[in-house]
Amino acid sequence: MSDQHETPAQASVEDNLKQVMDLLGRHRLVESLVHKQELSRPDMPRHELVESLVHKQNLAELRKHLDQLHPADVAYILEALPLEDRLLVWDLVKAERDGDILLEVSDAVRESLIAAMDNRELVAAAASLDTDEIADLAPDLPKDVVQELMKSLGSARRAQVESSLSYDEDSVGGLMDYDFVTIRADVTLEVALRYLRFLGELPLHTDKLFVVERDGRLIGALPLKRMLVHDPEAHVAAVMTDDPVVFHPSDPAEDAAQAFERYDLVTAPVVDPNNRLVGRLTVDVVVDFIREQGEQDMLQLVGLREEEDLFTTVWKAAKNRWLWLAINLCTALVASRVVGAFEGSIEKLAALAALMPIVAGMGGNSGNQTSTLVVRGFALGLINKDNARRILTKELGIALLNGTVWGSVMGVVTYLLYHNAALGGVMAAAMLLNLLVAAVAGYLAPAMIDRLGRDPAYGSAVLTTFITDSMGFFIFLGLATVVLL
Amino acid sequence: MSDQHETPAQASVEDNLKQVMDLLGRHRLVESLVHKQELSRPDMPRHELVESLVHKQNLAELRKHLDQLHPADVAYILEALPLEDRLLVWDLVKAERDGDILLEVSDAVRESLIAAMDNRELVAAAASLDTDEIADLAPDLPKDVVQELMKSLGSARRAQVESSLSYDEDSVGGLMDYDFVTIRADVTLEVALRYLRFLGELPLHTDKLFVVERDGRLIGALPLKRMLVHDPEAHVAAVMTDDPVVFHPSDPAEDAAQAFERYDLVTAPVVDPNNRLVGRLTVDVVVDFIREQGEQDMLQLVGLREEEDLFTTVWKAAKNRWLWLAINLCTALVASRVVGAFEGSIEKLAALAALMPIVAGMGGNSGNQTSTLVVRGFALGLINKDNARRILTKELGIALLNGTVWGSVMGVVTYLLYHNAALGGVMAAAMLLNLLVAAVAGYLAPAMIDRLGRDPAYGSAVLTTFITDSMGFFIFLGLATVVLL
Numbered sequence: 001m002s003d004q005h006e007t008p009a010q011a012s013v014e015d016n017l018k019q020v021m022d023l024l025g026r027h028r029l030v031e032s033l034v035h036k037q038e039l040s041r042p043d044m045p046r047h048e049l050v051e052s053l054v055h056k057q058n059l060a061e062l063r064k065h066l067d068q069l070h071p072a073d074v075a076y077i078l079e080a081l082p083l084e085d086r087l088l089v090w091d092l093v094k095a096e097r098d099g100d101i102l103l104e105v106s107d108a109v110r111e112s113l114i115a116a117m118d119n120r121e122l123v124a125a126a127a128s129l130d131t132d133e134i135a136d137l138a139p140d141l142p143k144d145v146v147q148e149l150m151k152s153l154g155s156a157r158r159a160q161v162e163s164s165l166s167y168d169e170d171s172v173g174g175l176m177d178y179d180f181v182t183i184r185a186d187v188t189l190e191v192a193l194r195y196l197r198f199l200g201e202l203p204l205h206t207d208k209l210f211v212v213e214r215d216g217r218l219i220g221a222l223p224l225k226r227m228l229v230h231d232p233e234a235h236v237a238a239v240m241t242d243d244p245v246v247f248h249p250s251d252p253a254e255d256a257a258q259a260f261e262r263y264d265l266v267t268a269p270v271v272d273p274n275n276r277l278v279g280r281l282t283v284d285v286v287v288d289f290i291r292e293q294g295e296q297d298m299l300q301l302v303g304l305r306e307e308e309d310l311f312t313t314v315w316k317a318a319k320n321r322w323l324w325l326a327i328n329l330c331t332a333l334v335a336s337r338v339v340g341a342f343e344g345s346i347e348k349l350a351a352l353a354a355l356m357p358i359v360a361g362m363g364g365n366s367g368n369q370t371s372t373l374v375v376r377g378f379a380l381g382l383i384n385k386d387n388a389r390r391i392l393t394k395e396l397g398i399a400l401l402n403g404t405v406w407g408s409v410m411g412v413v414t415y416l417l418y419h420n421a422a423l424g425g426v427m428a429a430a431m432l433l434n435l436l437v438a439a440v441a442g443y444l445a446p447a448m449i450d451r452l453g454r455d456p457a458y459g460s461a462v463l464t465t466f467i468t469d470s471m472g473f474f475i476f477l478g479l480a481t482v483v484l485l
Numbered sequence: 486m487s488d489q490h491e492t493p494a495q496a497s498v499e500d501n502l503k504q505v506m507d508l509l510g511r512h513r514l515v516e517s518l519v520h521k522q523e524l525s526r527p528d529m530p531r532h533e534l535v536e537s538l539v540h541k542q543n544l545a546e547l548r549k550h551l552d553q554l555h556p557a558d559v560a561y562i563l564e565a566l567p568l569e570d571r572l573l574v575w576d577l578v579k580a581e582r583d584g585d586i587l588l589e590v591s592d593a594v595r596e597s598l599i600a601a602m603d604n605r606e607l608v609a610a611a612a613s614l615d616t617d618e619i620a621d622l623a624p625d626l627p628k629d630v631v632q633e634l635m636k637s638l639g640s641a642r643r644a645q646v647e648s649s650l651s652y653d654e655d656s657v658g659g660l661m662d663y664d665f666v667t668i669r670a671d672v673t674l675e676v677a678l679r680y681l682r683f684l685g686e687l688p689l690h691t692d693k694l695f696v697v698e699r700d701g702r703l704i705g706a707l708p709l710k711r712m713l714v715h716d717p718e719a720h721v722a723a724v725m726t727d728d729p730v731v732f733h734p735s736d737p738a739e740d741a742a743q744a745f746e747r748y749d750l751v752t753a754p755v756v757d758p759n760n761r762l763v764g765r766l767t768v769d770v771v772v773d774f775i776r777e778q779g780e781q782d783m784l785q786l787v788g789l790r791e792e793e794d795l796f797t798t799v800w801k802a803a804k805n806r807w808l809w810l811a812i813n814l815c816t817a818l819v820a821s822r823v824v825g826a827f828e829g830s831i832e833k834l835a836a837l838a839a840l841m842p843i844v845a846g847m848g849g850n851s852g853n854q855t856s857t858l859v860v861r862g863f864a865l866g867l868i869n870k871d872n873a874r875r876i877l878t879k880e881l882g883i884a885l886l887n888g889t890v891w892g893s894v895m896g897v898v899t900y901l902l903y904h905n906a907a908l909g910g911v912m913a914a915a916m917l918l919n920l921l922v923a924a925v926a927g928y929l930a931p932a933m934i935d936r937l938g939r940d941p942a943y944g945s946a947v948l949t950t951f952i953t954d955s956m957g958f959f960i961f962l963g964l965a966t967v968v969l970l
Contacts, residue, residue, distance in 0.1 A: 012740075013747075014866050021871055072747035080867040082875055104747075193713060202710045205751065207692060224709050225687045228678060258498075261776060262557035262589075264689065264769035266751055283768050284749035287775065291746060294779030295861065301786070302854045310862050311875065314882035318890075321854050321883070325891055328850045332843040333898070339842070340902075343835035350828035353838035357824070357845070357954070358817040365813045369787045369806050376780065377795050381499050382565040386506055390567055390796065397799035398806070405803075406810055413818070417825075469842070 013076050016069060020077050023062040024085050063092040071097055075104035078113070082311045087116050098125035103133055108309035110140055119145050123152065131157050132177040132279075135164030163278075172256050173249030175289060176270045176279035179203035182212045183236055185219060190232040192222070205282040207266040211240045216276040218246065218269050246271050247281055253289055258380075260286045297457055303327070331466040335360070338470050342477035345485055351418050352480050355427060358410065359476040363434035363468030366402060370395050370442025371460045378446055378456050392443050399439035403432035426483050430476035434468060437475070441467040498561050501554060505562050508547040509570050548577040556582055560589035563598070567796045572601050583610035588618055593794035595625055604630050608637065616642050617662040617764075620649030648763075657741050658734030660774060661755045661764035664688030667697045668721055670704060675717040677707070690767040692751040696725045701761040703731065703754050731756050732766055738774055743865075745771045785943050788812070816951040820845070823955050827962035830970055836903050837965050840912060843895065844961040848919035848953030851887060855880050855927025856945045863935045864942065877928045884924035888917035911968050915961035919953060922960070926952040 066074055066089065074093060078086050078101070090113055093101060098117075102110055102125060114122065122145045126134050131153075138146050138161070150158055160178050167173025181202060183192050192209070196202065209227075211220040220240035230239050245263055247256050247270045259265065260283060270279040299305070303324025308317055339346075339356065346352050374391070377383040383391065411428030415421055445463040446456035551559060551574065559578060563571050563586070575598055578586060583602075587595055587610060599607065607630045611619050616638075623631050623646070635643055645663050652658025666687060668677050677694070681687065694712075696705040705725035715724050730748055732741050732755045744750065745768060755764040784790070788809020793802055824831075824841070831837050859876070862868040868876065896913030900906055930948040931941035 013743075017866070017869070021869075025871075070748060076747070076865075076867075079865070080869075080872065082872060196713045197715075200714055202714065204749065205692075206710060207690075207751070224713060225691060228681045228709060228712070229685055229687065230682075255497075261769075261772050262498075262561070263555060266690065266692070266768065283751065283772070284746075287746050287768070287772060290772065290775055290779070294775070294782070297779070297783060298786075298861070299857060301783075302850070302857045304854055304857060308858070310858065310867060310872070311879065314879055314886060317879070318883045318886045321851070321887065322890075324854070325847065325850060325887060329843070329847060329891060329895070332846045336839045336843050339839040340836070343839060346835040346838045347832060350831040350838075351825070353831045353835075353841075354821045354824035354828060356838075357842060358814070358821050360842070361817045361820075361954075362810065362814060365787070365810060366806070369789055369809070372784060372787045372789060373793070373795065376783070380561075380564070381502070382561075382795055384502070384506075384565075386510075387565065387567060387795070394796065394799055394802065398803045401799060401803045402806065402810060405807075406814060410814070469846075473842075 013073055016065075016073055017077050017080050019065060020062065020089065021081075021085075023058055023065065024081075024088070027058045027062070027088075059092060062089070066092055067094060071100035072104045074101050075109075078105055079109055079309065083112060083313075086112065086311075090116065095121065095124060096128060099127075099129045099133070099137070102137060103129070106309060107140070108312060112309075114140055114142075119148065123148050127152055130177060130179065131160035132164050135161050135174075138165060167249055170253045171249065172247045172251040172253060172270055172281060173279070175253050175256070175285045176247075176249065176281050177203075177285075178279055180267075180269070180277070180280040181206060181209045182277065183209045183222060184214075185211050185235070185237040185240065187236055188232065189227055189230055189234050189236065189239060192227060192236060193232065203280075205267055205284060208244075210269050210277055210280075211236055212277055218244075218271050218275055218277045220244065221269065244269060246275075248272070249278060254293070254379075256281060257286050257290050257293075261290075300458055301461060327462060331462065331469070335466070335469040335473055338473045339477065342473075342481060345477055345481045348485055349423075349480070351420075351423065352477060355414060355423075356473055356476050359427070359430050359434050360469045360472030362406060362410075362431060363438040363472045364465045366399065366435050367438030367442040367464040367468045368461055370439055371446050371464045374443055374446045375456045375460050378450050383447075388447070392440070395439040395443055396436060399435040400432075403435035407431035407435070422484055423480070426476070426479045430472070430479050433475050433479075434472045437471045438464070438468045441471075498558055501550075501558055502562050502565055504550060505547065505574065506566075506570075508543055508550065509566075509573070512543040512547070512573075544577065547574070551577055552579060556585035557589045559586050560594075563590055564594055564794065568597060568798075571597065571796075575601060580606065580609060581613060584612075584614045584618070584622070587622060588614070591794060592625070593797060597794075599625055599627075604633065608633050612637055615662060615664065616645035617649050619646050620659075623650060652734055655738045656734065657732045657736040657738060657755055657766060658764070660738050660741070660770045661732075661734065661766050662688075662770075663764055664691075665752075665754070665762070665765040666691060666694045667762065668694045668707060669699075670696050670720070670722040670725065672721055673717065674712055674715055674719050674721065674724060677712060677721060678717065688765075690752055690769060693729075695754050695762055695765075696721055697762055703729075703756050703760055703762045705729065706754065729754060731760075733758070734763060739778070739864075741766060742771050742775050742778075746775075782942050786946060812947060816947065816954070820951070820954040820958055823958045824962065827958075827966060830962055830966045833970055834908075834965070836905075836908065837962060840899060840908075841958055841961050844912070844915045844919050845954045845957030847891060847916060848923040848957045849950045851884065851920050852923030852927040852949040852953045853946055855884075855924055856931050856949045859928055859931045860941045860945050863931055864940075868932075873932070877925070880924040880928055881921060884920040885917075888920035892916035892920075907969055908965070911961070911964045915957070915964050918960050918964075919957040922956045923949070923953045926956075 074097070078089060081089060086109070098121065102113060105113065117125070119142065122141060126137055126141065126149050129137065134149065141149070150161065153161065164174065181196070181199065183195065206224065208221045208223040210218060211222055212218055220242040221244035222236055222240040226239050245259055245265060245268050247268055249270055249272070260268070266283045268281045269277055270281055272278050303321060305320055308320050312320070374383065377391070407428040410431050411424040414427040415424035441464045445467070446460040449456045449459055559582070563574060566574060571594070583606065587598060590598065602610070604627065607626060611622055611626065611634050614622065619634065626634070635646065638646065649659065666681070666684065668680065691709065693706045693708040695703060696707055697703055705727040706729035707721055707725040711724050730744055730750060730753050732753055734755055734757070745753070751768045753766045754762055755766055757763050788806060790805055793805050859868065862876070892913040895916050896909040899912040900909035926949045930952070931945040934941045934944050
């Protein structure tokens with residue numbers, strides 16, 4: 001992206017959205033008025049001229065407003081609009097900004113916009129982008145558009161796109177760009193400054209030049225700040241930092257994000273195994289990555305993939321959520337069969353049916369507290385075999401304490417409700433035992449998923465809840481059957 | 486923080502952690518060997534000299550290793566260590582780095598480190614920091630330390646700390662720093678460059694100078710990039726951007742974070758209502774804020790406050806989780822009373838007890854899918870009264886579709902399990918109805934919390950689950966009672 005949009009309008013994004021919806025509302029109102037008029041007086045000639053004039057006026061105003069907005073602000077508005085309005089606004093956006101905007105919207109909205117464009121428009125939109133941005137967009141484009149696009153690129157740019165596409169989306173290679181300025185170590189700052197003036201414009205976010213050998217090997221970084229404050233006669237080699245944080249294209253993006261956060265980086269060089277400079281990572285893509293990861297973690301907790309926007313069609317959204325509901329139906333069925341095994345006991349003492357969800361539910365809540373902490377520990381690499389037992393012991397200790405406290409409370413409540421001391425005792429014991437089960441499940445579920453090489457963030461909650469539900473029912477109904485019946 | 490730690494060691498953070506734990510292990514091993522020897526042969530004289538030599542050697546190596554690490558890496562190691570090892574390592578860290586490291590650790594670990602320091606150490610550690618950093622630390626310090634600290638600061642720095650402390654932690658004022666370089670518009674770039682050389686060092690992350698009037702009003706920003714590529718004879722006024730993104734100290738930090746993300750900012754000026762420059766926001770604190778927010782959202786979903794590290798004491802951790810368990814116990818009790826009202830029906834048909842958790846559970850899962858999307862919509866400001874009805878309608882549509890599909894599946898499964906067609910019908914109908922309830926609850930719960938001016942991220946899940954549980958039991962058992970008994 002070029003410099004031109006670095007200074008967005010100062011009106012807040014919510015204000016922009018309101019203004020656009022206002023203009024859209026006026027547009028729709030005119031449409032519906034004309035439509036009503038037609039319906040109520042089919043004999044009258046259509047006031048086509050008036051209609052189209054008012055239409056055009058509203059749309060022209062809307063277009064003017066959109067032209068003033070930063071691509072990210074247009075993207076925000078598109079996210080908040082239902083499909084028909086979204087496509088109307090999309091039509092009004094200047095074609096040369098299509099590419100930048102497509103990069104900013106979420107996957108789901110991007111899909112809906114791309115579906116509304118023809119191949120020629122798509123090729124034109126994508127061709128205006130940087131090569132790393134083309135690679136970001138390519139997976140969402142129709143195959144023939146990508147082919148046409150690749151043909152239209154020069155061989156150097158095509159090679160960059162192909163190399164970007166070869167890396168995993170969540171790796172450093174998938175996030176890096178190719179917009180860096182290199183300099184040799186044996187020139188003076190004066191020469192370097194003249195070179196920059198010759199370039200005329202520096203890539204977005206450039207805070208340092210990369211110092212390379214003749215064969216492309218990285219030997220240091222020269223922060224712009226240092227160029228400004230040091231004597232122009234000094235040599236680059238004397239002023240540069242010779243040990244910058246570097247990444248490799250195959251590094252997980254999450255590691256790079258943590259390093260950016262830890263070392264407060266703005267840009268960092270990416271090198272191949274021979275230490276040759278191949279790309280650059282910038283803080284803006286890292287920020288986007290961190291935000292997206294956070295959102296995905298939240299959405300995936302309830303089995304939503306990212307590809308659902310607020311206005312997806314019912315059919316698509318339902319399909320998106322099916323897998324999750326199916327998995328949960330299966331685990332619920334298993335838990336239900338556990339209860340089914342004790343139907344005889346429940347017939348004799350129906351109070352068991354009313355009390356059993358409490359045991360299961362408290363176990364689920366407690367287990368998910370543990371598993372959330374453990375998942376976070378694995379994500380940050382804070383858990384290893386030396387401290388694992390200590391963490392599990394601590395969780396069991398907490399469960400023992402909480403189980404004793406809340407088990408006693410529920411035991412008393414149960415006695416007060418049913419005037420049955422033995423039932424109260426069973427309740428208290430079951431609660432304590434299930435909280436201990438929950439501590440083990442909350443630790444083992446993520447640990448097992450991690451051992452299998454998968455991300456513990458997904459599945460830990462389902463697995464933990466499944467165990468605490470089934471075991472909660474089993475412990476409570478089993479104890480009750482043995483003690484009470 | 487100064488420039489000196491911009492180039493951390495290249496060894497991965499996990500490797501560093503392993504090395505430290507290794508050295509600690511050797512240290513502990515020596516300790517335990519000496520201890521065992523004492524126990525088994527109390528008659529033997531203690532080999533004090535040998536012991537202390539080996540000890541010292543291990544600790545010296547550890548200290549050397551720690552000295553080479555970036556403060557953020559030391560912080561990472563402290564997070565992964567149990568309390569006793571953590572304090573041992575903390576003792577080995579050079580005192581002048583204490584402040585930087587305290588800034589990097591999580592609140593819970595910071596608390597444990599501060600508890601191990603005396604007032605003199607704390608004042609020394611804090612005094613080495615920038616004023617905005619002192620303000621970050623101050624709320625965690627003992628009151629008398631803060632008083633002593635404030636006395637030790639000059640009046641200008643004290644005023645900055647006091648101003649920082651006056652802002653909410655989650656506002657722009659709470660995140661901003663005071664390290665910016667200002668320049669006047671009527672000088673040439675040549676003069677500006679000479680000024681920078683005179684300064685000798687620029688604050689971390691400086692990517693632009695702030696252009697101000699004589700009275701401190703902000704009139705533009707001069708990116709360093711532009712200084713480098715433009716003719717030195719040009720005036721600042723001609724080269725600067727005159728419409729930079731600005732923030733106010735009272736703006737919510739979340740809004741600023743979204744703006745940094747949207748407009749790809751590295752630094753941004755903060756101005757008072759009269760447009761006078763009062764501070765600066767940098768991308769590194771924004772990145773930290775985004776990451777912390779994401780983590781807090783995850784932790785708070787299960788009722789964990791941030792102040793719990795992996796090795797908190799059992800007692801503290803249990804207290805941290807009580808409120809949540811208490812709330813959930815209350816909602817579970819209410820749901821249990823709903824079941825209790827139908828104990829007569831359950832006595833007659835115990836199958837109801839086995840099936841009812843499925844209806845409640847599927848409603849909870851489905852409702853939380855809706856509420857997660859809606860919470861995200863509110864957080865991003867994508868939901869307003871113009872599109873609210875459309876979103877609710879869509880969610881009801883999805884619930885209708887999913888309810889019909891999964892209701893039918895469960896109806897058939899129920900029939901196969903119990904050979905009771907009417908029971909299958911009741912199951913199917915209850916499932917469909919509870920999924921519709923879940924869609925409404927999943928929308929209304931966050932909408933209501935938002936209307937009350939609170940963050941819908943907290944409480945939406947509990948409220949949604951409470952409604953789907955209670956209503957699921959009520960619908961299923963009620964229908965069964967009417968239809969079957």
